[in-house]
Amino acid sequence: MSDGRLVEHTGGEPDEVEALLAETFREEWSRVVATLIRVTGDWDLAQECAQDAFTQATARWRTDGVPRTPGAWLVTVARHRAVDLLRRRGLEAAKLRESLHLREVTVVDDASATISGTGWETLPDDQLRLIFTCCHPALALESRVALTLRTVAGLSTAEIARACLVSEATMAKRLVRAKAKIRDAGIPYRVPPADQLGPRTSGVLAVLYLLFNEGYAASGGDQWMRPPLCTEAIRLTRLLARLLPTDPEVAGLLALMLLHDARRAARVDSAGRLVTLADQDRTRWHRPQIDEGVATLEAALEHRSAGPYQLQALIAAHHATAPTAEQTDWSAIAGLYRQLLRVMPSPVVELNHAVAVAMSDGPAAGLTLVERLEADGRLVGYPPLAAVRADLLHRLGRHAEAADAYRTAIELAPTAAERDYLSGRRAELTG
Amino acid sequence: MKFMLFICVDTAALETLPEKPVEGPMPWADELNAAGIRLDGDRLRSPDAATTVRVRGGEVLLGDGPFAETKEVIIGYDVIECTNLDEAIAIAARHPVAEGGLIEVRPFFG
Secondary structure, eight states, X not given: OOHHHHTTOSSOOHHHHHHHHHHHHHHHHHHHHHHHHHHHOOXXXXXXXXXXXXXXXXXXXXXXXXXXXXXXXXXXXXXXXXXXXXXXXXXXXXXXXXXXXXXXXXXXXXXXXXXXXXXXXXXXXXXXXXXXXXXXXXXXXXXXXXXXXXXXXXXXXXXXXXXXXXXXXXXXXXXXXXXXXXXXXXXXXXXXXXXXXXXXXXXXXXXXXXXXXXXXXXXSSSOSOOHHHHHXXXXXXHXXXXXXXXXXXXXXXXXXXXXXXXXXXXXXXXXXXXXXXXXXXXXXXXXXXXXXXHHHHHHHHXXXXXXXXXXXXXXXXXXXXXSSSTTOOHHHHHHHHHHHHHHSOOHHHHHHHHXXXXXXXXXHHHHHHHHHHHHHOTTTTOHHHHHHHHHHHHHTTOHHHHHHHHXXXXXXXXSHHXXXXXXXXXXXXXX | OEEEEEEEEEXXXXXXXXXXXXXXXXXXXXXXXXXXXXXXXXXXXXXXGOEEEEEETTEEEEEESOXXXXXXXXXXXXXXXXXXXXXXXXXXXXXXXXXXXXXXXXXXXX
């Protein structure tokens, strides 16, 4: 929360108030929803009341300015709305209504006012509860993504539908099903106990990383990147890093995302074509974001427990800080991939390792590793495998084989931008 | 909350199961019984012994075998009472059949 900046604004320029409203929404949405779910146990009610509170805030704050503690203001308004709605629903909720009535919340416009003993104050763990519940492993992965975007990030169903390339009706149904599963299956609304916190945090990170990757290298559609998803993923990971400051893997993932995303502007040329890392105009990389990524990573590494995200961030940092493509320390990167393989064995990591080896020790050494990977069959149909093989054959001057490999790679490539890039490379062979 | 645990194995593993339930102590069930968490539970005979019954147009129709041809078959069940899904999952994960087979965890209504 940026209280200090919000407090002085009474009235103000319309644009400024709009910007503050938008920022407050992003900052406070999940906090308000999280608290309301804890108190009422009703996800739909919580969202409806939070939405309503933000609508009221928009009207009020435009004229009166943004209160000193916008979160508390919003929770109070949302709470009144909840009591109101529950009253209208009648007897079924009588008991809950009573408890809501008896617990009075005092002033909220003044930061010095303490709100105590009401059950309504925003608990520090509320947002964590919400995040862990949205990412519960008993939910389908696509439901975890949808719920996180809707409930934690505050995106509308229409926005999520667009981002996930499904119709709004499909997304609405998915969200309804996910909330029903939480309720009916008995998924607890809580931060997992210490003995489960590690694996459950990894689960949350996996959802956030999936979100980021889907934005960074879209698996379908006309667009090669969907930047809003990257922005949301970074914002959510930043929030999680603030809530779980002692887990270096959370910071590692944040660093990884920042470092990748810093290159966004240079990844596509003016015609929308994909530009590979080696050919990117490094002056278009977002320096402050790279610096933030590196600083975040360095702080994480001080915990001396380098997991997969920190190792991947280290690799990304090598790329992001190399002055030119030629000056990239490929042998260090190959070493980091070997370290990564030890903590996270995966054929995709093996492929990346092969690429790094090809860069540091030459294409022949890389091709040997690629062919070994092909032989074991785990990456059959994986588009980048064919593209890497084509590139290495190309660099070795084995043009006929390279042309075949490019053909396979083009057939497998999921987006038009990638197909165009590969076709261009193949044209260099015959041309 | 009350949960039903369906204890399942795949059809191939069914052949290797002892014909009769094992006699003697069953640490998983004994411990849960003692804690008042396990309310009921038993082993079922193989799907070969199953009969399906349906009534269509007033006529009783019988079928030989289980209601669905699946890779996994139910060989037993347990009913447990605990606070939430996380607890039920932890209990199911300790069930001896969880390793190799699978446990479906389903909440009761109410």
